[in-house]
Amino acid sequence: MLSAGMASAGENGTFSESVYLDEMPVVLSVSRLSQPVDEAPAAVTIIDRKMIRDSGAWDLAEIFRLVPGMYVAYHASNVYTTNSTVSYHGLSDAYAHRMQVLVDGRSVYSPLFGGVLWDDIPLALDDIERIEVIRGPNSASYGANSFLGVINITTRHSAETQGKFLSLSTGRGRGEAVARYGGGDGDFTWRMTAGLRNDAGEEARIFDPIKNDTKHEANKQDDKRIRQLTLRADYHLDVRDELELQFGYNGGMREEGFGTDSFYTRQKQVANNFQLVHWRRHLDAGGEVGVQFYHGYEESRDTLYAMPPYTGLSFNAGVEAHRYDLEVQHIFSPSEATRLVWGGSVRLDRTYWPLYLNRQNSFDFHLARLFGNLEWRVKPEVVVNMGAMAENNDFTGTDVTPRVAVNWHFSPGHTLRASHSRATRTPTLYEQEADNRYRVPLPAPYDWIVRYAVGGLKPERIKSTEIGYVGKFSRLDADFRLFHDELSDLISPHNYNPCNPTGTLPMPGGFVLPPNVPVGLTAPGVACYGVDSLGSFNNGSAVIKGFEMQLQWRPGERTRLIYGLSHAIVSSPNENEQPYTNSVPTNSHSLMLAHSFDAHWSGSLTGYHVGEVRALGGVQKVDAYERWDGRLAYRFRSGNGNGELALVVQNLFDARYFEYEAVNQPPGRTAWLNLKLDI
Numbered sequence: 025m026l027s028a029g030m031a032s033a034g035e036n037g038t039f040s041e042s043v044y045l046d047e048m049p050v051v052l053s054v055s056r057l058s059q060p061v062d063e064a065p066a067a068v069t070i071i072d073r074k075m076i077r078d079s080g081a082w083d084l085a086e087i088f089r090l091v092p093g094m095y096v097a098y099h100a101s102n103v104y105t106t107n108s109t110v111s112y113h114g115l116s117d118a119y120a121h122r123m124q125v126l127v128d129g130r131s132v133y134s135p136l137f138g139g140v141l142w143d144d145i146p147l148a149l150d151d152i153e154r155i156e157v158i159r160g161p162n163s164a165s166y167g168a169n170s171f172l173g174v175i176n177i178t179t180r181h182s183a184e185t186q187g188k189f190l191s192l193s194t195g196r197g198r199g200e201a202v203a204r205y206g207g208g209d210g211d212f213t214w215r216m217t218a219g220l221r222n223d224a225g226e227e228a229r230i231f232d233p234i235k236n237d238t239k240h241e242a243n244k245q246d247d248k249r250i251r252q253l254t255l256r257a258d259y260h261l262d263v264r265d266e267l268e269l270q271f272g273y274n275g276g277m278r279e280e281g282f283g284t285d286s287f288y289t290r291q292k293q294v295a296n297n298f299q300l301v302h303w304r305r306h307l308d309a310g311g312e313v314g315v316q317f318y319h320g321y322e323e324s325r326d327t328l329y330a331m332p333p334y335t336g337l338s339f340n341a342g343v344e345a346h347r348y349d350l351e352v353q354h355i356f357s358p359s360e361a362t363r364l365v366w367g368g369s370v371r372l373d374r375t376y377w378p379l380y381l382n383r384q385n386s387f388d389f390h391l392a393r394l395f396g397n398l399e400w401r402v403k404p405e406v407v408v409n410m411g412a413m414a415e416n417n418d419f420t421g422t423d424v425t426p427r428v429a430v431n432w433h434f435s436p437g438h439t440l441r442a443s444h445s446r447a448t449r450t451p452t453l454y455e456q457e458a459d460n461r462y463r464v465p466l467p468a469p470y471d472w473i474v475r476y477a478v479g480g481l482k483p484e485r486i487k488s489t490e491i492g493y494v495g496k497f498s499r500l501d502a503d504f505r506l507f508h509d510e511l512s513d514l515i516s517p518h519n520y521n522p523c524n525p526t527g528t529l530p531m532p533g534g535f536v537l538p539p540n541v542p543v544g545l546t547a548p549g550v551a552c553y554g555v556d557s558l559g560s561f562n563n564g565s566a567v568i569k570g571f572e573m574q575l576q577w578r579p580g581e582r583t584r585l586i587y588g589l590s591h592a593i594v595s596s597p598n599e600n601e602q603p604y605t606n607s608v609p610t611n612s613h614s615l616m617l618a619h620s621f622d623a624h625w626s627g628s629l630t631g632y633h634v635g636e637v638r639a640l641g642g643v644q645k646v647d648a649y650e651r652w653d654g655r656l657a658y659r660f661r662s663g664n665g666n667g668e669l670a671l672v673v674q675n676l677f678d679a680r681y682f683e684y685e686a687v688n689q690p691p692g693r694t695a696w697l698n699l700k701l702d703i
Contacts, residue, residue: 048496053126053156053176055397055409056165056365057355062439062494063399065409065429066162067505069574071155075586078618078628080655080672082198082696083223084149085110085142088175089632090614091157092505092572092588097639097684099226099246102285104324104343105278105294106225106246107141109639109684112159112173113568113592114608115511117641118684122449122484124162124170127177128270130300130318133169135345135373135389136380138452144296144322146254146272148202148217150191150700153180159505159572161447161488163425164411167393171449171486172509182206182213182258187665188703195672195696197224214257221250225279230689231680234644240687245279245289264307270300280326282687292326310363311356320347328379339462344376366396375453380475382459389453391417405433415448419456420483423448441492449484455515455560456481463550470551475558476522482562486511501576507569514564516602516640522559523552566596566604582620589613606645609635627656639684649681665703672696 048060051068061068069091081087085108088094093112100109101118111120121138124131127147132140158174166174189204199222206215225246233240254272261267274296281289300318307313322345330337353367371391378384397411412426429443460475490507570592577585590612596604612635618628630653638645657670678693 048494051156052178053174054158054162054165055399055411056353056395057363057397057399059399061503062433062441063407063431065411065427065431065441065443066445067159067441067490067492067503067572069157069159069503069588071157073153074618075616076149076152076155078584078616078655079630080628080653080674081149082672082674083108083143084145084147087155088157090586090588090616090630091159092574092614093159093173093590093592093612094157095609095612095634095637095639097688098690099244100639100684100688102244102246102280102282104137105141105144105292106244106248106280107143110140110142110175113509114594114637114639115172115514115566115568115604116607116639118639119452121169121452122171123173123175124166125175125177126166128179128268128300129176129302129316129351130298130320131347131349132320134322135347135375135453136322136343136377137454138169141296141322143223143248143250143278144274144294146252146274146296146298147177147179148204148219148252148254150189150202150204151179151185151215151217151254153178153184160443160490160507161425161445161486161509162427163415163447164413164427164445165395165397167391167395167413167415168417168423168425168448168450168483171447171484179256182208182215182256185215186213188701190701191698193696193698196694197691198222198694198696208257211260212257214255217252217254219250219252221248221252223248223250225691226689227691230687231692234682234686239282242282243687243689245281247277247279249277250274251276265303265305268300268302268304270302271298273297286331287328288331290327290329292324294325295321295323297321307356309357311354313352313354315350315352317350318347319349321345322347334464334466337462337464339379341379343380346372346374348372348374361401363399364396366394368392368394373453377453380454380460381457382461387453387457389418391415407431407433409443417450419451419481420448423483437496439494441494442490443492444487444489447486447488449515451481451483451515451560458560468551470553473522473552473554473557475517476554478559478561481515481560482513484511484513484515484562499578503574505572507571509568511564511566511568513562514566514602514604515560515562516564516600517558517560518563518600519556520559521554522557523554561600563599564596564602564604565599566594568592568594568608584616584618586616586618587614602640603638604640606636606638607640609637609648611635624659625657626659627654629654641685644686646682646684646686649679649683651679651681652676662701663703665701667702668698668700670698670700672698 054064054066088110089096097109109120119137119139125140156176162170162174186206191202193200202219204217226243257269259267298320302316304314324343326341328339349371351369355365373389376386393415395413400408409429414424416422425446427445431441458475458477461471461473487510493504495502573589575587592608594605613633616630620626633650635648653674655672659668673695675693
């Protein structure tokens with residue numbers, strides 16, 4: 025809540041607190057302070073429950089197709105888990121490790137390859153309250169890896185999910201059952217949500233492949249069986265103190281692999297869980313102090329079986345990763361014109377990953393942070409946000425990432441924002457420590473080295489400047505952002521041979537190996553093969569500039585139109601043939617039209633246009649595409665509760681296109697029925 029003295033623009037050119045609080049949505053994530061969206065120091069897209077429902081999204085990743093500047097690719101990877109990629113402003117491989125993702129303040133950024141395993145998050149769509157997408161660097165609030173943007177997902181309070189809820193879906197290649205029950209009294213409430221999902225993923229064969237060869241004619245194996253269970257309890261200890269407890273589990277079978285890979289396609293078992301405790305004390309004048317602790321666990325049981333000529337060889341590709349995180353945060357008002365949030369956190373990531381790290385013991389990664397953000401109302405119509413994060417980690421040492429922003433309410437309902445920020449990205453465990461090798465005994469023993477980290481990586485860096493506008497025209501809300509981002513020390517993989525017997529290892533760009541890096545990489549009597557090995561180096565740079573726009577128009581009480589546009593240009597020397605210049609679509613659009621015909625019937629139509637792109641790691645550029653989805657729903661009374669029956673059709677016109685690369689083809693026209701009962 026805004027404290028005394030926090031005023032906004034009012035009618036007749038004067039400024040009062042009520043007009044913006046009444047008309048402008050409030051965001052919670054950008055600076056860690058509750059602020060009207062036109063006083064936040066960065067651009068934000070807000071996705072509410074109705075928007076999620078109207079989109080007809082099957083899974084969480086699909087929702088972000090509606091965010092300007094987001095690139096979403098269906099099942100982009102066939103390694104570790106077959107998951108979609110969600111990236112902001114491109115420059116991404118399949119794991120999209122330049123964006124932070126939080127669920128109720130808990131980071132779900134994977135410590136292994138980086139990025140997010142979207143299908144493995146213990147979260148039901150019907151339990152989401154809202155999603156805030158911060159479009160731009162935000163290391164000042166959430167540290168390294170909040171490099172290009174932040175997604176903050178907030179689940180519903182257990183007091184708002186009382187009673188019984190059931191959701192059943194069935195359709196082509198898809199089926200799901202979700203059941204929820206909530207109980208308790210005024211001071212203590214809780215809910216439990218359980219779900220089962222079968223997802224057949226992509227079609228087995230690619231429709232109209234771009235090449236007539238085995239690799240381009242068959243899709244990945246990507247069937248999933250997902251089991252989920254989440255628990256949330258909220259307890260008001262007294263008038264000031266409240267306690268939040270959460271538990272979640274997601275596990276089941278995942279298919280993985282190509283039929284043309286070095287290893288057979290296979291089924292693997294995953295299991296992910298978390299436990300979270302969050303205590304808050306509400307202070308006077310809108311202040312608050314909070315302490316949060318969570319533990320996250322990521323597990324994959326996987327064995328690789330080699331194809332001919334090495335049939336019979338197998339390798340343990342399993343992984344176990346723990347994350348322990350403790351954070352303290354304090355909000356208060358030093359004066360009538362200012363609010364301050366500050367705090368700190370410590371984190372431990374402990375990973376057991378024998379195949380990719382070539383070690384039989386766990387690897388520990390430590391992280392410590394100190395952050396703060398000051399909101400200062402210089403004048404009734406001018407708000408300044410100043411913030412910074414100091415962070416220390418085992419890989420890159422200490423960095424400070426600042427941000428400053430000025431918001432000017434130059435006219436009632438119209439605001440200009442100017443901001444500049446710095447951000448970093450810490451190397452992933454795979455980039456910094458990989459020693460991914462396979463011991464092949466026949467016909468003669470040798471180590472086949474796929475990836476070997478040279479270490480000594482620096483953090484990626486970005487300098488971001490933006491001019492933004494937020495305005496309200498009667499029933500039309502507008503958000504415009506003009507941005508210029510300078511990226512340096514980008515980490516990318518390059519080929520080199522770590523087995524050079526001369527002791528001099530050739531490096532890209534004249535890079536010199538540290539003296540402690542071993543030469544030969546082989547046990548006695550074991551040859552070393554590393555001609556095609558990869559290592560990570562800080563030798564990339566790029567400039568991204570362009571503009572984004574999002575509009576929300578309500579022509580009537582029953583109709584909502586949401587439009588998003590992104591135009592981005594990447595300029596880069598493309599060092600070592602990394603195609604940064606093509607890794608973001610130049611133009612992309614999204615459009616959602618939702619309408620309630622009467623008290624029972626409603627419908628929505630959602631369309632996407634995505635320009636051509638060559639994602640990092642993708643072999644070929646993929647063409648631009650368009651896709652349209654539709655949803656028709658009938659609401660009805662069910663005893664003492666409510667029900668809804670909906671028909672969702674994705675890819676209405678059966679467009680056959682590729683995402684990420686030319687071996688990723690989403691299903692054609694897909695339809696399913698969904699029944700919801702809320703009692």
